[in-house]
Amino acid sequence: MHDAEQETFVLKTMPEQFCELLEKIGIQAQAKEIATDEAEKGDYYSRHFTQTPRMVTNKGCVDLQGTSIDVVHIIQKG
Numbered sequence: 001m002h003d004a005e006q007e008t009f010v011l012k013t014m015p016e017q018f019c020e021l022l023e024k025i026g027i028q029a030q031a032k033e034i035a036t037d038e039a040e041k042g043d044y045y046s047r048h049f050t051q052t053p054r055m056v057t058n059k060g061c062v063d064l065q066g067t068s069i070d071v072v073h074i075i076q077k078g
Contacts, residue, residue, distance in 0.1 A: 015031035032060060059075060
């Protein structure tokens, strides 16, 4: 192992990773706990189209400050 490498790895959730990426481009963001936001309730996809997958995993939400977007809901389909 090289001296410049860290010895420990910090596990981060998907919203925490998104927050770090957004902060690099100057957007203030805060990760929320899973299933605590109103956007996470209900169906994520419409059931009227056959191409729509039924298996959807909720990965959490990110709260944005100083933008016209309030919340970003992160989902995984498949």
